[in-house]
Amino acid sequence: MSSLQNALEYYQALVGSEVGTxxxxTIDQPMVDRFAQCTGDAQWIHTDPGRATAETPFGGTIAHGFLTLSLASSFASECFQPRPGQVMGINYGLNKVxxxxxxxxxxxxRGKFALQGISVRSDTELLRETLLTVxxxxxxxxxxxxxxxxxxxFRD
Incomplete structure (x- = not known):
């Protein structure tokens, strides 16, 4: 049996269940500031603690939504170990955020993952559909x- 077929069977058994947390x-101000600098999104609700405390209902600065989403890859690396024969994982996108x-x-x-579906994309690739909750x-x-x-x- 190929490594792709083994992985497919492994993931099929997990569909509909939580697979990892x-x-x-910790989201700290230096992280938010670096993200703002990198993306060019320096809106004051993220980068000005004094103003954000005085003028928002949040009680201080908040992380960019996209900063929080960008942590997904790091969270996933803890929860999804490569299957035997897997040579890489590729981010294919998001259906809904x-x-x-x-x-x-x-x-x-933290990230919590539930496997929603798995399918064969080609003779070397599986497509994994995951629900991520941060x-x-x-x-x-x-x-x-x-x-x-x-x-x-996968490559055998």
Missing amino acids: SSWV RFITPVRVGARV EIEGAEKPALVAEWLGISV
Whole structure:
């Protein structure tokens, strides 16, 4: 049996279940500032703690939604180990993303993954559909939910 076929069977058994939860990551102001500088998004609600405390309902600065989403790859690397014969994983995109709760600077977040589907894309590739939920420690609602697509490439 090929490594792709073995991986397909492995993932098929996991469809509909939670497959992993990452470690907590603290969102601090230097991280937010670096993201703002890198992306050119220096809106004051992210980069000016004094003004954000005085003028927003958040009590201080908040992380960019896209910063929170960008942590997905790091979270996934903890939760999805390469299968035997897998030579790489490729981000294929997102079907849907919803930013539900702002992440206040100083908060901790983590990723939780549930496998929604797996299919054969080619004779060397599997397409994995995953529901990502980024939780905020102590918060009732998540920071975001996303339907994330990833390709696993195999070589025997």
